[in-house]
Each structure stands twice: as structure tokens, then as C-alpha cells.
Amino acid sequence: MxxxxxxxxxxxxxxxxxxxxxxxxxxxxxSPVEIFWMQKDKQNALPKAEESRDYMIPSDVELKNMSNTQWKQIYWKYINRLQTLCKDVVRVGKLKDGEKEICADERYRPRAPCIIYSFGINNDFSFDHEAVKMFGCDVFCFDPSMKMESKRISDHVWFYNWGLSGENTVDKQGWKMKTLRTIRNDLGHSNKTIDILKMDIETFEWNSMLQMIPAGDLDDVRQFAVEAHFMHGNIPGNSQLSALRQLYDRGFRIFMRDRNLYFGIEGSMTTLNEISLINVLYS
Missing domain, CATH: 1.20.5 (Single alpha-helices involved in coiled-coils or other helix-helix interfaces)
Known part of the structure; x- marks a missing residue:
């Protein structure tokens, strides 16, 4: 014994x-940063399934009367609650920068012939070429900051030196900026489904979204992957939150969110995050 x-x-x-x-x-x-956020993830774990109802962003009137701190709290709470389930999430593009999380579930997986719009290239076509290999789509890439003329890159990849904006204009840097509707008209895609819209345009996403969402230009977009810079740029936080709420109202649900651990860290949150959504109203 x-x-x-x-x-x-x-x-x-x-x-x-x-x-x-x-x-x-x-x-x-x-790294110390990764350990810190592992601990935060445990603290901010989602509630039990029966309690994890979608968290709704307040109305524009309510948001207007709130402080910057309150806007940040609402944003952080909203993007950390996944709103729908994607069982097959694939990462497209190289790690750390330029990659996007795409839903490859049967209902949402792009299949040729399919169309992808990729805004914000910065001389890195890794997402675009990998998307062709994975899904066989035609990929249309846009970036006015690159010193490159519009041209065909490969059999399925095209580049245009246009920028995405809430209006059609030439900005002070001489960049040709267009709305999503204008770009689709110019490329002959007005009545075609956009399977994936990827947006990595350094704070210009808010100006663009606030124009294209109410105009209905995302209604036939199946997936939307955006690098969101919260409380950055010339659009105030309440308007940025309004854009996220309008996305929800149009059927877009968050299935994945990645934080940028090296930029945009403010206290216990990150203001720079990759947000991936699927349109549950478009099949």
C-alpha cells in the first residue's frame, strides 16, 4: 500500500x-505581445451559445451623442462577436500582411467563372495570384499609388491604377479615384456577381463604404474582406460605426476577425483589424 x-x-x-x-x-x-493578447482572448471569450446574440450598434442619433471612448468600446465589442459560422476558413495571400480570410463553405466558395475585386495592392499580388490558384476566378486589382500603368498581369489577373472612393475625382496627388459603381460600369460588371471584394486601402475604406452601401453596390457581393482602421482617417468614429451597422442591415455577417498585433494597439484593443464577412442575403 x-x-x-x-x-x-x-x-x-x-x-x-x-x-x-x-x-x-x-x-x-x-513574444510578449502574443502572450498579452492570449491572456486578453481568455478574458474576452464569447459567452455561451444561448447568450451570444448579435450585438447591435446603436442608431446614428445615439452614436452622435457618445464620446470617443464609447465609440471604441462599441467597436471592440461588435467586431469580437462572430455573427455566423464558416466551417472552412482559408487564408489567401502571404502571412502578416496582405492576406485575407475567405469562407470556402459550399454556399460561399467562389467557382469559375467568378470575379474578385482587390483594392490596395502596394506592389504585392500574392493574394491575387493565390486566389486564382484556389478558385479559378478573374481578379481585378486596383491601386493608384503604384507607379504602374493599367495592364493585364496574367491570364486571370488585371491591374488598374485607379483608387476606390466615395466620389469620382482626381485627388491632390493626381490619383484617379472612382466609386465602386463607376468601376463596375467601366469594366462591364454592373450586372455580374462579385464573389469577393477585398479592401486594403489605408483608411479610405470608410469613405467608400458610406457611399457604396446605401447605394446598393454591395448587394450582389458575396464576400467582403476589409482591413478596418478604426478612429483613423477623416471619417469620425460614429460614422465608421454607422457603416458597420449598415453592412449588417444589408446582410453582411462577420465570420472572422484578426487583429494586427504590431500596429494600432491602444490599451486593451487594436484599432487595426482584418474583418471578413459573408452576405447571408445573397446566395
Whole structure:
């Protein structure tokens, strides 16, 4: 009996120190920033399924009377609640920058012939070429900041030196800016489904969304992947939240959100986040 007791004690000690050793190794492989956000993820875990109803953004009137701090709290709470389930999430593009999370579930997976709009290239076509390999789509890429003339890049990839905006104009940098509707008209896509719209345009996303959503220009877009810079740019936080609420009203549901751990960190939140949505009203 005494030997059995000693054996049990020995096993318990072994398990304890083994776990501590493994945990220590894990800690050593993580950066301080990653450890911090792992702890935050545990603290901000979603509630139980029966309690995780969609969190709704307040009305424009209510938002207008709130402070910057309140806007940030609403934004953080909203984007951290996944609103629909995608069972097959695939990452398209290279890691750390330029990649987007796409839903490859049967209902939403792009299939040739399909169309992808990719706004914001910065001389990196990794997302675009990988999207062709994965889905066989035609990919139309846009970036006015690149010193490149509009041209065909490959069999399925085209580049245009246009920028996306809430109006058709030439800005002070000489960039040709167009609305989504104008671009679709120019490319002959007015009556065609856009399977994926990827947007990485450095704060110009809010100006563009506030024009295109009420105009109905996203109604036949099946997936929307956007790098969102909250409380940055010339659009105030309440209007940015209004854009997110309008997306919801048009059928777009968040299925994935990635934070940028190296930029836009403010206290316990990140203001720069990758948000991926699917349009549940368009099949």
C-alpha cells in the first residue's frame, strides 16, 4: 500500500513538472505581445451559445451623442462577436500582411467563372495570384499609388491604377479615384456577381463604404474582406460605426476577425483589424 501511495505521488509530481516545463517552452516561443493578447482572448471569450446574440450598434442619433471612448468600446465589442459560422476558413495571400480570410463553405466558395475585386495592392499580388490558384476566378486589382500603368498581369489577373472612393475625382496627388459603381460600369460588371471584394486601402475604406452601401453596390457581393482602421482617417468614429451597422442591415455577417498585433494597439484593443464577412442575403 505504501509503495502504491509513493508511486501515485511520484506520478503527480512528474505530471506537474512536465506540464510546467512544456508551458515554459511555449512561453519562450511567444513574444510578449502574443502572450498579452492570449491572456486578453481568455478574458474576452464569447459567452455561451444561448447568450451570444448579435450585438447591435446603436442608431446614428445615439452614436452622435457618445464620446470617443464609447465609440471604441462599441467597436471592440461588435467586431469580437462572430455573427455566423464558416466551417472552412482559408487564408489567401502571404502571412502578416496582405492576406485575407475567405469562407470556402459550399454556399460561399467562389467557382469559375467568378470575379474578385482587390483594392490596395502596394506592389504585392500574392493574394491575387493565390486566389486564382484556389478558385479559378478573374481578379481585378486596383491601386493608384503604384507607379504602374493599367495592364493585364496574367491570364486571370488585371491591374488598374485607379483608387476606390466615395466620389469620382482626381485627388491632390493626381490619383484617379472612382466609386465602386463607376468601376463596375467601366469594366462591364454592373450586372455580374462579385464573389469577393477585398479592401486594403489605408483608411479610405470608410469613405467608400458610406457611399457604396446605401447605394446598393454591395448587394450582389458575396464576400467582403476589409482591413478596418478604426478612429483613423477623416471619417469620425460614429460614422465608421454607422457603416458597420449598415453592412449588417444589408446582410453582411462577420465570420472572422484578426487583429494586427504590431500596429494600432491602444490599451486593451487594436484599432487595426482584418474583418471578413459573408452576405447571408445573397446566395
Amino acid at each position: 505504501k509503495q502504491a501511495h509513493l508511486l501515485l505521488v511520484g506520478l503527480a509530481v512528474l505530471v506537474f513538472f512536465g506540464a510546467a516545463y512544456i508551458y515554459g517552452l511555449d512561453k519562450q516561443t511567444l
